Amino acid sequence: MSLFHRLPPVFRALGAQALAFAGLVALARLGLRFPPMVWLLAQATGAVFLSRFAALPFRWLLIQAALPFLVWAAWGLGLPAWIYLALFLVLAAVFGGGLLTRVPLYHASRDAWKKLEDLVPDRPGVRFVDLGCGFGGPVAHLAKARPDATFVGVEASPFTWLVAWLRCLPWRNARIRLGSLWRTDLAAFDVAYAFLSPVPMPALGAKARREMRPGTRLISHSFEIPGETPLRVIPVKGREGARLMVWDF
Ligand SMILES: C[S@@+](CC[C@H](N)C(=O)[O-])C[C@H]1O[C@@H](n2cnc3c(N)ncnc32)[C@H](O)[C@@H]1O
Structure with missing residues (x-):
């Protein structure tokens, strides 16, 4: 190519x-x-x-x-020229993070949030990361449901990050970082969750294999890692075929 x-x-x-x-x-x-x-x-x-x-x-x-x-x-x-610049900046702030990685902004359903809750190991101090956390729905829900665990969201689009950051402010065990999921070291987490698109999945699979420690868990919403059979597949409400795929390392 x-x-x-x-x-x-x-x-x-x-x-x-x-x-x-x-x-x-x-x-x-x-x-x-x-x-x-x-x-x-x-x-x-x-x-x-x-x-x-x-x-x-x-x-x-x-x-x-x-x-x-x-x-x-x-x-x-x-129209005055500044309108085009302003529109471009607004779109970049909301969608820019996923432009190069070809990951749009859409959201897991509340049903998916509930089912994610069951996939967070039941022991205190567990660390969970949402790679590309969007408006922070899953992080806020999980942080409220599990005050004994820490939930981190990483988001590359500035406006989307700001919404997630504000949404998670009430939860002391939730943190929202502005940055790239590719610069997030997965070794620091017990559970990594991602709802991205088919495009980055091979690279995400390779990153998880490199960085995730034994005994940790990767969850992908709807998108497979080519060549890796998930341990569990849990259907969730949402678009057709919406499901959580679970790999344990
Ligand atoms: C489909 S949304 C998922 C939102 C949320 N995780 C959920 O399950 O509802 C994917 C998000 O990933 C973000 N994203 C895409 N590429 C990223 C990257 N390289 N680093 C961080 N965030 C990224 C997009 O901006 C978008 O907000």
């Missing part, structure tokens, strides 16, 4: 748009003149064509086709 193909889809998509745009600028410099709609169509067609080379999935091709027209429409609104 080339270096380009290993880039996250968002960068491949931007690369395809930029290349298509560069091609059109070259044509304009040669003196070609067309109505704006033709330029937009050419930009969309070029970007979709290049996106196929960039191995982007079908839904990205639809986004690539629509993007030039949406940009044109937004331009026509005459």
Whole structure:
């Protein structure tokens, strides 16, 4: 796989748009003149064509086709430039943490929180980490249910982290850290829980095998670690196929 193909889809998509745009600028410099709609169509067609080379999935091709027209429409609104910067910053604050690792923000159900409670070993001083804790629902619930254990959430998106931090303030045994799960040493925990996406699971499995101590537990919500059969699979309410997978080291 080339270096380009290993880039996250968002960068491949931007690369395809930029290349298509560069091609059109070259044509304009040669003196070609067309109505704006033709330029937009050419930009969309070029970007979709290049996106196929960039191995982007079908839904990205639809986004690539629509993007030039949406940009044109937004331009026509005459909005001040700072609005785009502000929107970008808000989106980055909420979703930025998962952009590169391709992990969106969504939440485990209350049923999953309850079932997680049963998976925290019943001895005082247990340390639990939620890798990518979102708005902190599981950490807050568990910290309230188990005052004898410590619950840590790690979250990479600043706004999401702030919500989780505020939500967990009432619980002295809950801590929410702003940072990357990849920089969190799992050796410090008895239970590591993650609800991410299929993309980081091979790397998470390798990290857990490297760092987790014997007698500790890894729980993944809904996403498998390729090649690792879970010890237990517990269905939970939520999207279709929602389940907790448990591996004991
Ligand atoms: C699907 S949500 C899960 C929320 C929560 N753990 C739950 O079970 O309800 C995944 C979260 O992981 C965060 N995330 C993604 N990549 C991360 C990373 N490398 N380090 C820390 N957090 C990350 C995202 O910002 C998102 O809030």
